[in-house]
Amino acid sequence: MAKTQTTFFCKNCGASSPKWVGKCNSCGEWNTYTEEVIHKDKPEYKKTWKAQSTKSVLKPVLLADVEHGIDFRYELKDLELSRVLGGGIVPGSVILIGGEPGIGKSTLMLQIALQFQNKKVLYISGEESDTQIKMRAERLPFRNNDCYLFTETSTQKIGKALQELQPDIVVIDSIQTLQSELIDSTPGSISQIKETAGDLIRFAKETGTPVFLIGHITKDGALAGPKLLEHMVDTVLQFEGDRNHVYRILLTTKNRFGSTSEIGIYEMHGEGLREVSNPSEILISQRDENLSGIAISATIEGLRPLLIETQALVSTAAYGTPQRNSNGYDAKRLNMLLAILEKKCGLRMGMQDVFINITGGLRVEDPGIDLGVIAAIVSSYQNVPIDNKITFIGEVGLSGEIRAVSRIEQRISEAEKLGFTTVYISKFNKLPKQKSNITIVELSKLEEMLNYLFG
Numbered sequence: 001m002a003k004t005q006t007t008f009f010c011k012n013c014g015a016s017s018p019k020w021v022g023k024c025n026s027c028g029e030w031n032t033y034t035e036e037v038i039h040k041d042k043p044e045y046k047k048t049w050k051a052q053s054t055k056s057v058l059k060p061v062l063l064a065d066v067e068h069g070i071d072f073r074y075e076l077k078d079l080e081l082s083r084v085l086g087g088g089i090v091p092g093s094v095i096l097i098g099g100e101p102g103i104g105k106s107t108l109m110l111q112i113a114l115q116f117q118n119k120k121v122l123y124i125s126g127e128e129s130d131t132q133i134k135m136r137a138e139r140l141p142f143r144n145n146d147c148y149l150f151t152e153t154s155t156q157k158i159g160k161a162l163q164e165l166q167p168d169i170v171v172i173d174s175i176q177t178l179q180s181e182l183i184d185s186t187p188g189s190i191s192q193i194k195e196t197a198g199d200l201i202r203f204a205k206e207t208g209t210p211v212f213l214i215g216h217i218t219k220d221g222a223l224a225g226p227k228l229l230e231h232m233v234d235t236v237l238q239f240e241g242d243r244n245h246v247y248r249i250l251l252t253t254k255n256r257f258g259s260t261s262e263i264g265i266y267e268m269h270g271e272g273l274r275e276v277s278n279p280s281e282i283l284i285s286q287r288d289e290n291l292s293g294i295a296i297s298a299t300i301e302g303l304r305p306l307l308i309e310t311q312a313l314v315s316t317a318a319y320g321t322p323q324r325n326s327n328g329y330d331a332k333r334l335n336m337l338l339a340i341l342e343k344k345c346g347l348r349m350g351m352q353d354v355f356i357n358i359t360g361g362l363r364v365e366d367p368g369i370d371l372g373v374i375a376a377i378v379s380s381y382q383n384v385p386i387d388n389k390i391t392f393i394g395e396v397g398l399s400g401e402i403r404a405v406s407r408i409e410q411r412i413s414e415a416e417k418l419g420f421t422t423v424y425i426s427k428f429n430k431l432p433k434q435k436s437n438i439t440i441v442e443l444s445k446l447e448e449m450l451n452y453l454f455g
Contacts, residue, residue, distance in 0.1 A: 008033040009190040014226030027227070036185040074169070074210065077115045080266060080275045081108075083302070084250050085235065086258015089169070092208040093257065094201050096175075096230065098215040098223045099239030104248055104268055105214050107136065108239065109171045111272050112212075114142035121146060122167035126153040126177030126187075140272045153187060155180045155196050162203060172200065174214040176224055188216075193225040201232055230254060241268075242361060248273065249361060262302035263362075280418055283308045283360040293380030296391045296420070297372030298411035299364055305407070305414035307391060308362060310369065312376035313355040322351055328358030329373065330365065337374055337396060344400035345447060347381060368405035370396040371424060374446065375453065384454055389421040392449075400446040404428040412438060424449055 008017045010033055015026040023030050073088030082088055085095070099105045106128070113121045114137060121144065125133060130149050150161050155178055162170070172178070176188040178196040185191050197213070204211040213233065216224040223230060230236050234256045241248035250264035265276040284296060284307060293312045298305060310329075317323070326334045334356055341347045354377065358364055371394035379386050393411050395403040405411075408429045415423050416438040427442035443449050 006035055007191070008035050010226070011190060012227055014190055014194055014228035034190065036183075036189050036191050074116075074119070076112070078112060078275060079277070080250065080264030081112065083304070084237065084252050084258075084262045084264045086255060086262075089210045090234070090257045091210060092204050093235060094204050094211045094213065094233040095235040095237065096213045096215050096223070096233040097237040097239060098217050100217060100221075103239050103241055104266075104273060105239050106173050107140075107268075108250075108266070108273055109173060109212055109214060110136060111140055111142060113147050113169070113171055114140060114144045116144055116146075116169060119144075119146060119168040120148070120165065121169045121171065122148045122150060122161070122165055123171045123173070124150045124152065124158060124161075125173045126151070127173060139270060142272075153177050153179050155199055159199070159203075166207075167209065169210050169212075170200075170204075171212045172214060174216060175200075175229075176216045188224070190226050193229055197229055197232055240361070247276070247361060259302050262304070279304075279360070280307045280414075283362060285309055285359055290385035290388055292383045292385045293376055294388075295372040295376035295379065295386055296388070297369035298391055298393045298415055298423075299366040299369050300407055300411065301366075305410045306362075307414060307418060307420075308364060308369065308372075309359045310372050310376045311357040311359060312373070312380045313353075314349075314377060314380040315353050317351050317353050323353045323355070325354075326356040328361070328363045329356050329369075333367075333370075334373070336398070337370060337377070340396060340398065340400055340446065341374065341377065345450060347378065349381075352381065366405075367395040368393055368411070370394060371402060371449065375424075375449065378450060378454060382454055386453060387422070389419070390424065391415045391420045391422070392424045394424065394426045394443070396446060402426040402428075402443050402446060402449070404430075412436070412440070424452070 008020050010024045010026065012029045012032045013024060013027040015024055017033060020033050024032055073090055075088050076082040097105055110123065110133065113123050130151055133149055148165060152158055175193060175197055179187040179192055180195045183191050183195050200211055203209065218224050235252065236254040238251045238253055239248060240251060246268045248266040248268060250266065252260045252262055254260060265279045266273040267276055295310050296307055297310055298307050324331060324335055338349045338354060342349045356373065372392035374396060375386060375392055393405060393408065395405055397403050404426045408425060408431065412423055416436060420438060422439045422441060424441045424443060427444045441452065
């Protein structure tokens, strides 16, 4: 009779222990250990997908003696994903993409698989049948005659398919559905995710094949499974958006081959996801007249300048304690700006409810939009609209001074390209001497901007 062994795993970091412990010795979290059954009576089993490495290191070498590798990447027709990944797909890389159910992860990956030409792509699904995937593929405007489907969850069968087909790119949908015969626990458990992900990563590194892993998320928004999974892969992408709206945002939380500041924006249609090359079309509302409480700011996300719309609503507090709510903007920084307005500008904000919203579902951490946030707040407070051809660029200090921000030329150029006529910036920004069709108003203190706008 086969001998069964049980082991306890930490849900947070994946550490193991032969017995249950209250506090994990690795990550310090409490009550995270769960019991799982592991079957280890198959020593004769040899994994089928271990390819012979074409290049192996037999002994330690000096760093100075290591030859430079060729910076080769697979080009993507999807420019948004290419930007987020740092300029294409690195051979042998493992990319993990997570997001809420129904947000469009499978659609995005199938769309990417169909966009490749002259590349053999293997799309492995443990959640849908061949017919379901075929129905989705027929709605997409892309075709790839070398795209193969394999609906399977057993890693042993997947390994044999990988050796026989030898694909150029692999997509796994999803990592939580895979199951190894070496582990007796259910699919999605910590031990199963560690085992299956580890095998796929070894396959990617030994054969130089890029692997995309689709991952589920928990109710808290974190990727399901041990935190170790995010450390094992090369890139972690987060696909965000409201299922009630058509826009989706692709964020990078980890990238060994590029920046983690880039974002990609998509629009969901019946024919798949459309790239949004000009994000300002969704970040700036279309309106017929100027409304109070709205200001446009220029920010930088990675290498891309964006113009975003800040909406503010200021009203007298109906109850004793005023409310401070923000959507897409740091609540603590909002409280700081309100304190500056009351201390330095004499505006009585202590008994006012203040609500801030960054349109388009974007979350902005750039302090360069401080000036626009304050302009929107004062506009709503005094019920005076701001001209929709004015944009704001500047960080606000605690003494009410307007500080310089980085990459000011790119921000101004983006505003000019979109038809804005006036930009408010800090006088401490050094601008190159060049002709521009946009009027630049240089300010040193917050009171100067309020006098320009509201008298």
